Amino acid sequence: MRKYSAAVKIKTDIPSVEFREFTLDNGLKIILSRTRDIPMVAVNTTFHVGSKDEDDDKTGMAHLLEHLMFEDSPNIPHGKFDEILNKNGGDSNAYTSWDSTGYYIALPSNKLETAFWLDSDRLTGFGITDESLRIQKDVIFEEKLLYVDNSPYGTVEEESSKRLFTECGYRNPVIGNMDHLMNVTLSDVRNFYEKYYSPDNAVISVVGDIDYNRTLKLIDKYYGGLIPGISLRKEFKNDNYPDSEIRAELKDNVHLAGKFIFYRLPEMGTKDYYSMSIINGILSDGESSRLFKELEYNNELVNEYDSNLYGMEKASIFAVSALVLKGKDPDTVEEKIDNVLEDIKNGNIAENEILKIKNRIETYFSAKKQSIISLSEKFSYLKTFYNNTDKINFEVLDYLSVSKNDIIETAGKYLDRNKRVVLNYKPN
Amino acid sequence: MSKVKIATLRPDSVFDRTKPPKSGKPKDVNFPDFFETVTDNGINVVVIEDRKFPLVSSRFIFKSGSYSDHLWGKKYEGLSSVTSELLEKGTAQRTATDIADEIDFLGATLSTGCDYDATYISTYSLRKHFDSVFEIAADVILNPAFMETELKRVKEQRLNSLLSMSDDGDYLSEKIFRAEVYKNSPYALQSEGTEESISNINSKLPAEFFSKFFRPDNLIIAMVGDISPEEALQKINSSLIFPVREKTVPAEIILPEKKTGCRVFLHNKKGAVQSSLKVGHIGIKRNNPDFVILNVLNTLLGGYFTSRINKNLREEKGYTYGSRSSFNCQRFSGDFSVSTEVKNEVTADTISEILKEIKMLRNKEVGKTELKNVKNYITGIFPLQLETPNAIAQKVLNLKLNNLPSDYYNKFINEINSVTPVQIIEAANKYLHPDDMIISVAGNVSEIKDSLKQFGETVVVNE
Numbered sequence: 049m050r051k052y053s054a055a056v057k058i059k060t061d062i063p064s065v066e067f068r069e070f071t072l073d074n075g076l077k078i079i080l081s082r083t084r085d086i087p088m089v090a091v092n093t094t095f096h097v098g099s100k101d102e103d104d105d106k107t108g109m110a111h112l113l114e115h116l117m118f119e120d121s122p123n124i125p126h127g128k129f130d131e132i133l134n135k136n137g138g139d140s141n142a143y144t145s146w147d148s149t150g151y152y153i154a155l156p157s158n159k160l161e162t163a164f165w166l167d168s169d170r171l172t173g174f175g176i177t178d179e180s181l182r183i184q185k186d187v188i189f190e191e192k193l194l195y196v197d198n199s200p201y202g203t204v205e206e207e208s209s210k211r212l213f214t215e216c217g218y219r220n221p222v223i224g225n226m227d228h229l230m231n232v233t234l235s236d237v238r239n240f241y242e243k244y245y246s247p248d249n250a251v252i253s254v255v256g257d258i259d260y261n262r263t264l265k266l267i268d269k270y271y272g273g274l275i276p277g278i279s280l281r282k283e284f285k286n287d288n289y290p291d292s293e294i295r296a297e298l299k300d301n302v303h304l305a306g307k308f309i310f311y312r313l314p315e316m317g318t319k320d321y322y323s324m325s326i327i328n329g330i331l332s333d334g335e336s337s338r339l340f341k342e343l344e345y346n347n348e349l350v351n352e353y354d355s356n357l358y359g360m361e362k363a364s365i366f367a368v369s370a371l372v373l374k375g376k377d378p379d380t381v382e383e384k385i386d387n388v389l390e391d392i393k394n395g396n397i398a399e400n401e402i403l404k405i406k407n408r409i410e411t412y413f414s415a416k417k418q419s420i421i422s423l424s425e426k427f428s429y430l431k432t433f434y435n436n437t438d439k440i441n442f443e444v445l446d447y448l449s450v451s452k453n454d455i456i457e458t459a460g461k462y463l464d465r466n467k468r469v470v471l472n473y474k475p476n
Numbered sequence: 477m478s479k480v481k482i483a484t485l486r487p488d489s490v491f492d493r494t495k496p497p498k499s500g501k502p503k504d505v506n507f508p509d510f511f512e513t514v515t516d517n518g519i520n521v522v523v524i525e526d527r528k529f530p531l532v533s534s535r536f537i538f539k540s541g542s543y544s545d546h547l548w549g550k551k552y553e554g555l556s557s558v559t560s561e562l563l564e565k566g567t568a569q570r571t572a573t574d575i576a577d578e579i580d581f582l583g584a585t586l587s588t589g590c591d592y593d594a595t596y597i598s599t600y601s602l603r604k605h606f607d608s609v610f611e612i613a614a615d616v617i618l619n620p621a622f623m624e625t626e627l628k629r630v631k632e633q634r635l636n637s638l639l640s641m642s643d644d645g646d647y648l649s650e651k652i653f654r655a656e657v658y659k660n661s662p663y664a665l666q667s668e669g670t671e672e673s674i675s676n677i678n679s680k681l682p683a684e685f686f687s688k689f690f691r692p693d694n695l696i697i698a699m700v701g702d703i704s705p706e707e708a709l710q711k712i713n714s715s716l717i718f719p720v721r722e723k724t725v726p727a728e729i730i731l732p733e734k735k736t737g738c739r740v741f742l743h744n745k746k747g748a749v750q751s752s753l754k755v756g757h758i759g760i761k762r763n764n765p766d767f768v769i770l771n772v773l774n775t776l777l778g779g780y781f782t783s784r785i786n787k788n789l790r791e792e793k794g795y796t797y798g799s800r801s802s803f804n805c806q807r808f809s810g811d812f813s814v815s816t817e818v819k820n821e822v823t824a825d826t827i828s829e830i831l832k833e834i835k836m837l838r839n840k841e842v843g844k845t846e847l848k849n850v851k852n853y854i855t856g857i858f859p860l861q862l863e864t865p866n867a868i869a870q871k872v873l874n875l876k877l878n879n880l881p882s883d884y885y886n887k888f889i890n891e892i893n894s895v896t897p898v899q900i901i902e903a904a905n906k907y908l909h910p911d912d913m914i915i916s917v918a919g920n921v922s923e924i925k926d927s928l929k930q931f932g933e934t935v936v937v938n939e
Contacts, residue, residue, distance in 0.1 A: 063529060085528070086859040087503035123493040127791060131782045132496065135849035137856015139780075156856050158500035165497050172485055172493060186794030190750070194797050194817050198750040200643035257503075273489020301747040303639035334585075335576035345573070348629065351636040373636050400581065407583025411602055414529050418864045476747065 062414050064441040065423065068260055069431075072268065074276045075248025079427040079437055080263055081255045083420060089256035090420040091153045091163045094428035096251075097244035098147040099224070100217030100362070101282050108188070108224015109240045111144040112232060115188060117151065118142070119180035121169040126177065129166055136162050144222055147361040148432055154421055157257035161266055167252075168270035171245060174238050181234055189230075192223050200302045201371075201473055208310045208367070211294045211469040213287045218363060246277025253427035256420045286362055294469045299476050304351055305372040306473035307381050313366055313462045316359025317434055317446075323458035324357050324366055326450045327392055329405035331355045331368070336404070338388045339368070347384065349376045361433055366462070378472060386465070393459040397452060406448050413444045505859050507885035510872055511705040517718060518693030522872050523705040526865040532606040532701040533866050536597040536617060537873055539696070540689035541590040542667035543808070544727060548684075551676055554669020558630055559682040560590040563597065565626040567619040572626060575612060584609045586616070592663055593807045594877060595689070600866075603702040607711075614715045617690065622682045634674050641668070645752030645817065648743045648918035652937055653754045656741060656914045657811045661732040687721075694724040696876045700865040729808050732758060738913045738932035744921035744939070751823040751919035755830050756813030757909050762805040762878040768888075769903045770803050772895045776850045777801050777837055778814055784833050785814060793829075795822050807878055812907065820920050824927035827915060837904040841897045855889045 067081035102109050118129050118140070133140055138155025151170075153163045196202040206221040213219035252271070254263055289312050300306075314320045332339045332355040343350040350370040358365045368385055372378045391397075416422055423440075430439045439446075511523040542556045564586060565572040579586045584601035586609070597617055601609045641647045651666065658664035666673075699708040745752075760770065771779075778785035778801025789795045799816035814834075818826045862868055875884050915931055917924065928934055 086863055087505060088859050127787075131849070134780060134782050134853040136499070137852045139853075139857050139860075154857065154860060156502060156859075158502050159856075160500075161497035162499065165493070169493060183791065183794040187790055187797055190795070190817070190819065191797040193750045193819065198645060198748060198817070200640070269489075269491075273486040275486060301745075302643045304636060334580040336573070336580035340576075341573075344633075345629070348632065351633060351640060371636075371640060373632070374639065404581045404583070407581065407602075407605075409583075411531070411583040411585075411600070414531055414602065415600075415864075418529065420863065421860075 062410065062417070062444060065417055067427065067437060067440065069437055070264060072247065072272055074272070074274055076271050076274070077251040077431050078264070078267055079251065079253040079431060080258060080260055081253070081423065081427065082258050082260065083255060083423070084257055086420075087157050087257050088154060088420060089157045089160050089163065089254060089258055090424040091167060092150060092253045092421075092424035092428045093152075093167055094148050094150040094251050094253075094432050095244055096147075096249050096432050097149055098145050099220055099222040100146045100284065100360075101244070102217055102220065102224075103282070104220075106228055106232065106236060107220040108229045109232070109236070110149050111223055112184065112188065112229065113237065113240060113245070114142045114144045114149050114151075115184040116176050116180055116237065117170050119184065120175040120177055122173040122175045123169050124166060126180065132162070133166060138163065145360075146218055146222060148429075150425060150428060152421055152424060160258065160263065164266050164270040168274070171247060171250075171271070171274050174241050176234065176237055176241070178234055181232070181237060185229055185232070188223065189226060192226060196221075196223070201300060201306050203298070203300070204306075204308050204369075204471065204473075207296065207298060207471055208308065208365075208469055211296065212290065212310055212312055212365060213363075215287045216285055216362070218287075218360065242277065244277075247271055247274040248276040251428045251431040253424040253431070255424040255427065284362055289467045290469065291467070293466055295472070296470075297472050297474060300473050301476050302473060303475055304374060305378045305475065306471075307370045307372060307378050307385075308471040308473070309368045309382070309385060310469040311366045311463055312467065313357075313364040313458075315362050315364055319454065320458045320462065321357070321359055321364055322446045323450050323454040324364070324462070325447060326402060326405050327455055327459060328355050328357045328366065329408060330392065330397065330401055331388065333405060333408055338391075339385070342384050342388050343370055343381060349373060349381050349384065382470070389459070389463050392455065393463060395452065395456045397455060399452065402450070402452060402455070409444065409447045505855075505862075505889060507862065507888070508868055510868075512882065513705075513709070515692070515709075515712065519712065520696040520876055521709065521712060522696070522698040522869070522876065523703065523708045524698070524700045524865050524868055524872070525704055526700065527702050530603040530702050531600070532603050532699065532703050533598065533600045533869065534610065534613065534700070535698045535869060535873060536613065537696045537877065538595045538689050539593065539694050539877060540724075540727065541592050541594045542665060543592045543662045543806075544685070544689065545665050545667075546662035546730070548681060550665065551673060552681060553665040553673045554634070554667065555677060555681055555685055556590045556595065557667055557669065558627070558634070558674070558677055559685045560588045560595045561630050562622050562626055562682050563588045563616050563620045565630070566621040566623050567615045568621055569619070570612070570615060575616065578612055579609065582608055586613060588616070590667070592667060606703070610711050611715060617716065618718065620686060622679055622686070624679045627677070627679045627682070631674055631677065634669060635671060638668065638671060638674070645745055645748060645750065645918040646815070648745060649752045649754045649815075649916045652741045652743055652918075653756065653813065653914060653916040654811075656739070656916070657756070657758055658732045658809065659735070661730050661809065663806065663809055664732065689724060691721050691724045692718045696873060698869040698873050700869040727808070731809055734758075736912050738911065738915060740915045740917070740928050740931050740934040742921050742925060742928070742934065742936045743916075743918040744936060745918045748919040750817045750819055751917050751924055752817050753823065753827065753915070753917045754813050754815045755827060755913055755915050756811055757912055757914055759803045759810035759812035760805055760907065761809055762807060762874070763880055764805070766903055766907070767805065768891045769895050769899050770907060772847070772850055772854065772892060773837070773900050773903050774801055774803050775854055776842065776846065776900070777833060780853060785830060788829055788833060789816060789818075789826060795819075795826055820923045823917065823919065823924045824930065827928070827931060831910045831913070834908050834910045838901065838908060838910070841901050844897065847895070847897055847900065851892050851895065854892050858889065
């Protein structure tokens with residue numbers, strides 16, 4: 049746990065969460081946390097593999113596996129995973145990011161063993177069939193149409209990533225290139241599975257109405273016999289930051305022009321990452337935020353504005369976006385955004401403005417602890433990327449200890465106009 | 477045949493993994509107790525005390541929303557939503573900026589909005605800031621200024637939002653669907669307004685809407701979290717003092733006209749590579765006694781991942797990323813619909829499959845096992861909806877808004893479990909009408925139009 053100097057000592061009222069942590073001989077990492085609010089349990093299994101780990105000519109594999117893992121496994125009949133789970137009163141879902149693939153199950157606590165039975169079977173061997181592969185390719189193709197091609201400004205993610213990164217896997221969209229997807233064979237799927245779906249590459253977090261000893265015994269029963277994989281992880285080579293500003297004009301079937309500005313920063317969990325989170329709050333959190341006032345309220349230039357910090361394992365992206373009101377000039381919007389960022393770099397920030405964001409973070413952290421699904425996801429995330437589960441109770445302090453000087457330093461270093469990407473979306 | 481690759485399992489741990497494990501004894505699910513009372517001036521107050529986290533949320537619900545726009549006529553549709561947006565844009569003593577600055581500094585949220593049946597004001601904050609937050613909320617509720625300058629801003633933003641929303645296929649198909657399903661009833665009005673109606677709204681109208689409906693006898697308040705009923709009532713009685721007004725005039729119930737036959741409505745969307753479709757017809761109001769049976773029926777048909785429609789369209793055919801059916805139930809009326817997004821060439825096939833699934837539900841009694849599975853699913857995940865005090869409050873408020881009994885959720889699991897196959901097929905025949913469907917599609921009209929004529933009279937709405 050990080051130590052804090054007296055000068056930034058911080059107090060918070062947020063109640064802490066209890067948990068226990070174990071590792072099986074085969075490398076599977078386990079986090080158990082008992083909460084007794086409802087008679088249910090959430091099980092999150094996260095594999096440390098995401099789209100950045102994919103081969104350049106086979107993008108979209110991590111996400112494809114996420115779909116297929118619900119279709120077939122050695123002992124569960126085809127397509128029955130969700131049916132069995134649903135009829136036991138449970139539900140499931142999964143997500144793929146640049147860095148990881150997460151699966152969760154939520155179900156009544158008296159059915160906990162069913163969750164382990166279903167989930168662990170995915171690791172007992174490769175069971176995917178050609179038929180499942182064919183159908184899920186179609187499903188993913190529709191997913192891409194829905195969220196990217198047929199969605200207003202839906203291409204922003206892929207258009208920005210490929211310009212922010214030129215070498216590493218972060219330049220590819222998580223959903224992958226559809227030409228790659230259509231050419232994937234069952235043996236490609238098998239290779240990817242064997243490389244990454246092993247107990248030593250996974251974290252399982254169980255949160256809810258559980259008994260610690262019994263839960264650990266059950267996990268050992270279902271996962272203990274799995275044999276660890278051979279680590280053949282693709283070596284990650286980070287990109288240099290862009291060395292000059294990159295601008296692009298894009299057309300889309302939209303009515304309002306869009307302005308999207310991106311900066312790169314160090315990875316999540318770094319001091320710069322937490323400082324940038326506070327800056328992000330100052331810029332766009334609530335209607336007292338700088339962007340709301342500058343872009344929407346005082347100057348009536350935009351219909352929507354936002355800023356986001358996307359923390360990843362090896363890099364972060366800070367994004368500012370705006371949809372420009374009809375008849376207003378996108379360049380004026382960009383100028384205003386730049387002025388706001390310059391102000392931050394120059395330290396024109398009131399201490400109260402920083403305190404305000406910290407107050408909001410405190411509320412947010414309290415609220416997040418109420419859901420077993422989101423807690424289980426958070427545990428898996430902290431273990432996978434930081435190998436530090438204590439952060440469940442202490443990460444809030446990483447945010448609360450950011451000082452004005454930290455903010456000025458981070459803004460000065462990374463909000464550099466010569467290292468950014470600007471996308472201008474224009475109505476077709 | 478077991479496909480287990482022994483190589484990935486330690487020999488000593490090979491057991492029969494094809495057998496499902498036994499489950500333990502199920503635990504009782506209890507809907508938490510809550511406090512309720514009515515104040516002297518007629519406010520319905522609900523308090524759900526939960527001390528686990530130092531958080532308090534409050535919700536204020538006036539039982540009038542976009543449905544009530546009809547009192548001013550179609551010319552002003554969108555009035556309720558403009559009114560609710562203006563609430564936090566200034567009071568007699570605070571500017572819009574004051575409100576935002578104060579709320580944000582407390583790390584709190586204050587939001588306002590409306591749907592067809594009600595206008596909502598909600599707050600969320602740490603306990604230590606709740607006194608200040610409540611005071612601001614009370615100011616917003618009692619003294620909104622409805623200033624000309626703020627209305628101008630809201631209108632300009634709304635006109636642009638309407639443009640931006642029309643880039644979205646789902647929005648377009650939903651819009652056409654609603655207009656047809658609820659034709660000639662206030663539920664057919666566009667809650668967000670139109671270019672014309674928003675331009676028509678002047679600053680007198682939000683003030684009129686406010687004085688008509690923001691009255692204590694039209695108000696329900698829920699306070700939830702780290703607060704006791706005594707504390708909550710004390711706050712309401714000391715800080716939320718309404719001027720004495722007449723009783724609120726209850727809403728007049730105007731039901732949509734009935735139409736028969738399937739009709740197809742197309743909205744041509746430039747460059748669309750998928751069809752956004754919504755297929756359905758009129759449904760039920762929220763307090764219809766068959767609601768629970770229809771909940772089971774809908775879940776089975778298209779309400780969850782392994783429902784008949786999603787299994788057919790996604791898992792068997794790969795037509796779509798997802799599809800869902802729902803009964804959208806409001807206070808006076810509701811609708812039933814199936815929605816999905818599919819590529820142009822399978823649009824007609826998809827509609828045929830949806831109609832086929834609906835007909836099957838009417839013609840063939842559901843098997844006992846399938847029904848049992850659906851019930852297990854609904855009752856099994858039910859506690860997830862009771863996880864946070866806020867979620868519980870939302871449920872209780874819905875009961876109050878729709879005049880449902882306070883013990884509704886105590887009986888919920890038993891009622892779900894008592895639904896029979898005969899009730900399902902009877903409800904399917906009573907409430908699902910595959911021959912009288914409104915089929916609303918936003919997409920590439922030139923590519924799909926011909927294939928859709930088989931379903932009925934076809935109209936392109938933006939030709």
